[in-house]
Amino acid sequence: DAGVIQSPRHEVTEMGQEVTLRCKPISGHNSLFWYRQTMMRGLELLIYFNNNVPIDDSGMPEDRFSAKMPNASFSTLKIQPSEPRDSAVYFCASSTRGMETQYFGPGTRLLVL
Amino acid sequence: SQQGEEDPQALSIQEGENATMNCSYKTSINNLQWYRQNSGRGLVHLILIRSNEREKHSGRLRVTLDTSKKSSSLLITASRAADTASYFCAKITQGGSEKLVFGKGTKLTVNP
Numbered sequence: 112d113a114g115v116i117q118s119p120r121h122e123v124t125e126m127g128q129e130v131t132l133r134c135k136p137i138s139g140h141n142s143l144f145w146y147r148q149t150m151m152r153g154l155e156l157l158i159y160f161n162n163n164v165p166i167d168d169s170g171m172p173e174d175r176f177s178a179k180m181p182n183a184s185f186s187t188l189k190i191q192p193s194e195p196r197d198s199a200v201y202f203c204a205s206s207t208r209g210m211e212t213q214y215f216g217p218g219t220r221l222l223v224l
Numbered sequence: 225s226q227q228g229e230e231d232p233q234a235l236s237i238q239e240g241e242n243a244t245m246n247c248s249y250k251t252s253i254n255n256l257q258w259y260r261q262n263s264g265r266g267l268v269h270l271i272l273i274r275s276n277e278r279e280k281h282s283g284r285l286r287v288t289l290d291t292s293k294k295s296s297s298l299l300i301t302a303s304r305a306a307d308t309a310s311y312f313c314a315k316i317t318q319g320g321s322e323k324l325v326f327g328k329g330t331k332l333t334v335n336p
Binding site (some may be wrong): 115144153154156159166167169170202204209210211212213214215216217218 | 255257265266267268269272312316321322323324325326327328329
């Protein structure tokens, strides 16, 4: 079975550009999570959805970040405009049991120059 | 703030030895989870232990939970080079909306 799919795997962009990260959760999973991982701050939850509805976006750093889940099989995380401090690995995860037993995608490594 | 804090930050052992990693937390929990992350990869769920459980096994993995000391340990027996990875404990915050909060992890290196 396919796991969580993320694209792109790597993204290099210049400051000020718009960045869109994509995620396809595991089929049948009703919870979806976006995380950011950096050396300094570790792994941080940005936002999560339950049945396509955003439940908690308090981890989203600021208004430059937005996330959508138009249907059960697709979600996007958008950064506009991007800044160098947004450089990190962004993970998408999904689960059938809310916060328990999450399945992570391979991540998108973002570098903002 | 980080709710799960792993100890040690880094651990280097020889193949065949056992590896023990510890996790401490500050507030009460319903369960605690352990995840593994290989370099450049996503996290993989290993074990979930509930607050009414004291020990749980999965293959070469053994997890213990001591709620009185607010600590958990992950033991990997007969380690292999393929066990080289970072290991994270994670707990679900309570109060308000739930979140899964990860510690900074223990970086385990198993030398062949």
